[in-house]
Each structure stands twice: as structure tokens, then as C-alpha cells.
Amino acid sequence: MSEYNRVVIPIGPQHPSLKEPGCFTVTLDGEKIVDVVVGIGYNHRGLEKACESRNYIQIIYLLERICGICSHTHTTAFCQGVEELAGISIPRRAAYIRVIVAEIERLHSHLLWLGVAAHEIGFDTMFMYAWRDREAVLDILAAVGGNRVNYGINTIGGVRRDIDDSLRQDILKMTDALQEQVKYYQELALTETTLAARLAGIGKLSGEDALKYGAVGPVIRASGIDFDIRAVDPYAVYAEIPFKVITDTHADVFGRTVVRILELLESIEIIRFCIKNMPDGDIVTKAPRRIPAGEVISRTEAPRGEDIHYIRSNGTERPDRVRVRAPSEANWHAMRHMLLGQYLADAPITIAAIDPCFSCTDRAIVINSGRETELMDWPRLRQYSIDWYKKRGIDVASIKIPERRMYF
Amino acid sequence: MVQADTLWKVMAEQAMIINYSRGDNALSLLKKAIAWGTRKSPWIIHFNAGSCNGCDIEIVDALTPRFDLERLGILQRGTPRHADVLVCTGAVTLQTKDRLKQIYDQMPEPKFVIATGTCACSGGVFNGCYCVMGGIDSVIPVDVYIPGCAVRPEAIISAVAKLLGALEAQQKGGGKDADRRSDHSQVSREIQYFKG
Numbered sequence: 001m002s003e004y005n006r007v008v009i010p011i012g013p014q015h016p017s018l019k020e021p022g023c024f025t026v027t028l029d030g031e032k033i034v035d036v037v038v039g040i041g042y043n044h045r046g047l048e049k050a051c052e053s054r055n056y057i058q059i060i061y062l063l064e065r066i067c068g069i070c071s072h073t074h075t076t077a078f079c080q081g082v083e084e085l086a087g088i089s090i091p092r093r094a095a096y097i098r099v100i101v102a103e104i105e106r107l108h109s110h111l112l113w114l115g116v117a118a119h120e121i122g123f124d125t126m127f128m129y130a131w132r133d134r135e136a137v138l139d140i141l142a143a144v145g146g147n148r149v150n151y152g153i154n155t156i157g158g159v160r161r162d163i164d165d166s167l168r169q170d171i172l173k174m175t176d177a178l179q180e181q182v183k184y185y186q187e188l189a190l191t192e193t194t195l196a197a198r199l200a201g202i203g204k205l206s207g208e209d210a211l212k213y214g215a216v217g218p219v220i221r222a223s224g225i226d227f228d229i230r231a232v233d234p235y236a237v238y239a240e241i242p243f244k245v246i247t248d249t250h251a252d253v254f255g256r257t258v259v260r261i262l263e264l265l266e267s268i269e270i271i272r273f274c275i276k277n278m279p280d281g282d283i284v285t286k287a288p289r290r291i292p293a294g295e296v297i298s299r300t301e302a303p304r305g306e307d308i309h310y311i312r313s314n315g316t317e318r319p320d321r322v323r324v325r326a327p328s329e330a331n332w333h334a335m336r337h338m339l340l341g342q343y344l345a346d347a348p349i350t351i352a353a354i355d356p357c358f359s360c361t362d363r364a365i366v367i368n369s370g371r372e373t374e375l376m377d378w379p380r381l382r383q384y385s386i387d388w389y390k391k392r393g394i395d396v397a398s399i400k401i402p403e404r405r406m407y408f
Numbered sequence: 409m410v411q412a413d414t415l416w417k418v419m420a421e422q423a424m425i426i427n428y429s430r431g432d433n434a435l436s437l438l439k440k441a442i443a444w445g446t447r448k449s450p451w452i453i454h455f456n457a458g459s460c461n462g463c464d465i466e467i468v469d470a471l472t473p474r475f476d477l478e479r480l481g482i483l484q485r486g487t488p489r490h491a492d493v494l495v496c497t498g499a500v501t502l503q504t505k506d507r508l509k510q511i512y513d514q515m516p517e518p519k520f521v522i523a524t525g526t527c528a529c530s531g532g533v534f535n536g537c538y539c540v541m542g543g544i545d546s547v548i549p550v551d552v553y554i555p556g557c558a559v560r561p562e563a564i565i566s567a568v569a570k571l572l573g574a575l576e577a578q579q580k581g582g583g584k585d586a587d588r589r590s591d592h593s594q595v596s597r598e599i600q601y602f603k604g
């Protein structure tokens with residue numbers, strides 16, 4: 001086929017099948033996709049920079065709003081990191097509550113995904129079913145945290161709200177009802193031939209490629225690799241909880257659906273275990289306002305995969321640097337690979353199958369390729385910048401920076 | 409013109425808001441018919457201008473079984489050219505700013521904007537970030553503000569109901585409020601099209 005037969009189709013940033021702004025420039029040869037350029041950054045708000053001018057408690061609320069779907073995961077990763085820097089350990093009850101909320105969040109996120117994926121393939125009945133069931137989960141989240149989306153459970157040194165006995169009963173009731181429904185979805189996904197026919201063989205990603213492109217979460221697990229931070233690097237109390245890492249060997253969209261549905265069931269089991277074994281005691285320990293200097297990497301398993309936070313503190317109330325590597329960010333490369341050679345009609349579901357979250361993804365990275373690199377420590381970098389300006393006749397010390405507008 | 413006349417007559421009779429024989433001209437008829445349609449069944453389009461996703465899922469949530477905005481006649485559309493109401497979330501980022509304007513411009517008159525969520529109203533937690541413009545109203549005019557982080561679907565429904573109520577009041581009252589948005593050029597262009 002010659003170059004002339006190629007058609008370039010831009011999808012986004014506003015598009016019916018995208019709920020968030022992202023731009024995919026798809027090059028087609030006939031119906032086949034031959035190239036994809038993923039244009040992201042529409043949602044880049046500059047949160048990492050904003051962290052540097054806020055104190056640790058304020059940052060929790062800011063990071064919670066990286067993404068409304070997995071808000072708890074981000075704050076857990078951040079709080080864990082800061083707790084490690086400060087050298088405090090949280091009460092066991094708090095760790096249990098963190099796990100319970102994290103798993104309830106996984107329930108809501110996976111149900112949301114199930115609905116969106118069903119919508120993408122035109123199965124709107126399932127979309128409505130899944131979102132109806134998700135309401136029960138949101139009710140519980142609202143009861144636990146007081147808000148349906150950003151629940152603000154975490155704080156440095158533990159959690160802000162307790163889960164009392166009556167709430168525990170409510171959670172158990174919810175999980176019982178939900179389990180029935182999820183079993184139904186499982187049966188539907190495995191036996192409904194139209195569904196299987198629509199999803200099987202689409203968005204193939206072999207285990208090798210998944211590793212090569214650095215996929216995470218259900219995407220890599222559906223390619224047969226049992227990579228789950230809860231198991232490989234247990235945080236909170238995951239080390240004490242018996243649970244299976246769900247994998248599947250289909251390595252396509254169907255596999256990812258199965259993995260997510262089975263993970264729903266697994267999360268329900270984890271919640272039940274935690275509720276039963278939750279110890280009594282405090283829910284928070286006192287944390288210092290100033291965090292000793294140091295740097296830390298903290299990882300959690302978000303519903304979409306491995307979430308990494310890097311924090312460097314300098315002994316004051318504010319960190320030097322916070323870097324967030326959200327799971328969706330890691331999955332884009334794999335997604336491009338999956339899209340190549342597919343039909344255009346399969347693109348929406350293939351994109352949806354990594355459960356992309358643009359708000360999580362849009363972080364800024366500066367890459368200087370083809371240059372020699374060297375590491376500069378902070379004082380040297382500072383000196384370098386002062387010299388750089390001096391050479392150009394600007395005296396940095398004389399510049400007055402206006403006070404930042406504060407709204408809190 | 410005959411065809412168009414008959415069409416407007418039928419629509420106007422249905423709307424029961426005007427008496428055709430009273431001698432309304434075609435422009436005011438068309439306006440009234442559009443206003444009636446907007447009030448009875450506003451079509452919305454949703455745009456994320458740099459939010460955290462929280463309010464977006466709540467908007468979708470408002471369209472699903474428990475809350476079901478569709479029973480108020482509200483339908484979600486995929487393209488701005490079909491929509492009456494722009495439901496917008498998020499502190500506007502520099503990247504989405506132009507898109508937001510474009511989408512707003514593409515919507516036919518009369519159009520309304522609902523800013524959903526604290527960060528759409530004022531910038532919220534993102535205020536002061538280097539890539540953030542502030543609330544939606546820093547780029548396009550906003551009719552209804554819904555605060556809340558995240559807004560609850562009930563709040564969205566209440567806002568939409570209020571908007572519909574306000575529309576109805578405007579229509580009944582007529583007068584200058586109904587023409588609040590002076591730029592009805594799009595409407596007159598359509599009239600010309602029918603005449604031609």
C-alpha cells in the first residue's frame with residue numbers, strides 16, 4: 001500500500017467515546033491502524049509543582065484530587081512515604097482501615113470500568129447494570145468518608161475516620177449483595193458468546209511485550225504475569241491477608257475483563273477478612289509537622305496498577321519534590337503497541353481496556369535525549385542557576401517574587 | 409416559505425405558548441419554538457476542562473439508573489452542535505482553554521453553561537497552579553454554578569431543574585431576559601436560510 005492510501009483521523013480531545021480530554025491521531029491504511037500518536041497533557045495542571053508550595057497536610061488533599069477515581073491510592077502512597085521519612089509507624093487498626101477503603105475503591109473503580117467498557121462495545125444494558133451496582137459501593141464510601149468521591153480518609157500517621165460496628169455490618173451486607181451480582185457478570189462474561197466474540201483477540205499484548213513496554217495492573221496480569229504490588233512489595237497489612245493474584249492467559253481485552261471481574265471477587269474476600277480481623281485501638285499516631293530530610297519511593301497497587309510516589313523532604317514543612325508516576329502513565333506505551341494493526345472499530349474498546357485515566361497521566365516529564373547527562377546536587381544546581389543569570393546581567397537576589405495567592 | 413410556516417405553526421400550537429394568528433413574525437416564532445424545545449428536552453454535552461475526574465463520573469452517574477437525568481428529558485450528546493447545555497468540569501488548563509472556547513462557539517444559540525464542581529466554579533484546589541486558568545468563567549460565560557468537591561448527582565439534578573425553571577420563567581415573562589444573550593446571529597442566519 002502506498003502512502004497515498006493513508007488517512008489520518010484525529011480522535012479527541014472532545015469525543016463521544018472519551019470522557020476525558022486526550023487526543024489520538026490515528027493513521028489508517030484502509031481500516032487498519034498503522035500508526036498512533038497519543039497526545040496527552042490536556043489535563044496537566046501542575047500538581048507536582050504545586051506540592052512544593054504546600055505543607056504536607058495540604059498536599060494530601062491536593063494529591064487526592066489527582067484523580068477522583070483512585071483518590072485513596074494516591075494519598076496512601078504519599079502518606080506511606082512521608083511516614084517512612086518521619087520514621088513513624090501507623091496503628092494496625094489504621095492500616096486495616098486503609099486496606100478496607102482501598103479495596104472498596106477497587107470495587108467502585110472496576111465496576112465503573114466494566115460499565116464503560118460495556119458502553120464502548122454498545123452493550124448499554126450492562127453499563128447501566130454495573131453503574132447501578134456501583135451506587136451501593138459509593139454509598140458505603142460516603143458512609144465511611146463522608147463524600148462519594150474524594151473521601152479524605154488518609155492523614156499522615158493513620159486515618160481520619162474510624163469504621164464502627166454498624167458500619168462494618170453495612171459493609172458486609174453490601175459485599176454480600178455485590179458478590180451475587182459480580183458472579184452474574186462473571187457468568188455473563190464467560191458464557192455470553194457475543195461478548196466473548198467481541199472482546200477476544202482484540203488488543204493482543206504478549207507477556208514479553210507487556211514487560212518490554214512496562215505495562216502494569218490488570219493489563220500485565222491479563223498477559224499472564226503475576227505482578228501486583230500488594231503481593232510483591234506488601235504495604236499496609238497486605239502481608240497478613242491471604243489473597244490470590246489474579247492472572248489470565250488470554251492476553252487480550254477479554255482477558256482484561258476476566259481479570260477485573262475476578263479481582264472484584266477477590267477484593268470482596270479481602271474486605272471480609274479485614275472486617276473480621278480488624279484489631280481495636282487508635283486510628284492515628286501523632287506526626288511531626290516538619291519532616292526530616294531524606295528521600296523515599298512509595299508504591300501502592302491502584303485499581304489500574306502500580307502507583308509510585310517519590311518524595312524528597314528537606315527538614316521543613318514542605319517537600320522539595322514530589323513525583324507521581326500514576327499507573328495509566330505506564331500503560332500508554334503498551335496501548336500504542338496494542339492498537340497497531342487493529343481495525344479502527346476496535347480502537348475505543350482497546351483504549352478503554354487499559355482503563356486510561358488522563359488526569360493521572362498528565363504529568364510533565366522533560367527528556368533531553370542525545371545529550372550527556374550528569375547528576376547535580378541541589379546546592380550545585382542552585383549555584384549554577386545563579387551564575388547563569390549573573391552571566392546575563394540579572395541579579396537573582398534582587399528580584400522580588402510576589403507572594404503566592406493563598407486560598408486556604 | 410410555506411413549508412416552514414406550517415412547521416412553525418405546528419410546533420407553536422404544540423407549545424401552546426403563542427397564538428399564530430396574532431401575527432407573530434417568523435423570527436419570534438422560531439425563537440419561541442426553540443425555547444420550548446430547550447425547556448422540554450435540553451440536550452447536554454459534557455466537557456472535561458482539566459478536572460480530577462471526580463465530577464465527571466458524578467455527571468455520568470447522574471445519567472445512570474439511580475438518578476436518571478433522562479426522566480427530565482435530558483439527553484447526553486456527543487457533539488457540541490447538538491447540545492443546548494454545556495456541562496463543564498475542571499479548572500481550565502492552558503491546553504484545554506482554546507478547545508473549551510471552540511466547543512462553546514460551536515454550540516447553537518440559545519446555549520447555557522453549567523460549571524460543575526468547586527474547581528469549575530473557582531479553580532478550587534488547583535488555584536495557583538502554573539497550568540490553570542481558574543474557573544470556567546475565566547474563559548466562557550457561565551449560567552449555573554454547582555459547588556462541591558465532588559458535586560453529588562443530586563446537586564447536578566437540582567441545578568438542571570433550576571435552569572429549566574429559570575428558562576420557563578423567562579419564556580413566560582418574555583421581555584429582555586429572554587434575549588439575555590444578545591447574539592442571536594445564528595438564529596437569524598437560519599431564518600435567512602429558510603427564506604432563501
Ligand code: SF4
Nearest residue numbers: 459460462525526527
Ligand atoms: S471539584 Fe473536586 S472532585 Fe470535582 S473535578 Fe474538581 S477537584 Fe475533582
